[in-house]
Amino acid sequence: MTITADTPRTLAEFTKLIDTEDYLNFFGISYDPTFVNVNRLHILKQFSLLIAQVDKAFPDLSESEKLEKYQLAFSEAYELFKTSSPLETKLFKVFKDVPSNVVLLDDLTKEAGIMQ
Numbered sequence: 001m002t003i004t005a006d007t008p009r010t011l012a013e014f015t016k017l018i019d020t021e022d023y024l025n026f027f028g029i030s031y032d033p034t035f036v037n038v039n040r041l042h043i044l045k046q047f048s049l050l051i052a053q054v055d056k057a058f059p060d061l062s063e064s065e066k067l068e069k070y071q072l073a074f075s076e077a078y079e080l081f082k083t084s085s086p087l088e089t090k091l092f093k094v095f096k097d098v099p100s101n102v103v104l105l106d107d108l109t110k111e112a113g114i115m116q
Contacts (some may be wrong), residue, residue, distance in 0.1 A: 020044055024074070
């Protein structure tokens with residue numbers, strides 16, 4: 001889908017968005033294409049979490065108010081990865097799971113009673 005300045009900002013159009021660049025263009029957010037290429041999945045995952053919070057906290061928003069909140073949420077998601085790595089944010093299950101055959105140094109020091 002090609003988003004232009006003429007694309008109407010409606011929830012109907014919002015639901016048609018697919019790519020990270022579509023969202024950025026839809027919301028009129030300037031972006032670095034290289035940064036987006038590296039972080040696109042993380043940005044979209046964080047955005048989906050944020051819009052779920054918006055929908056839960058503000059169930060009675062008008063269409064324009066909802067889109068405004070979504071725009072702020074997308075900006076927040078985009079900016080998050082400028083200062084945090086995907087590993088730090090641990091949005092995906094793969095980052096949360098600890099392999100069963102790994103002993104963490106923190107676990108050893110706690111067991112030995114060593115204070116850090």
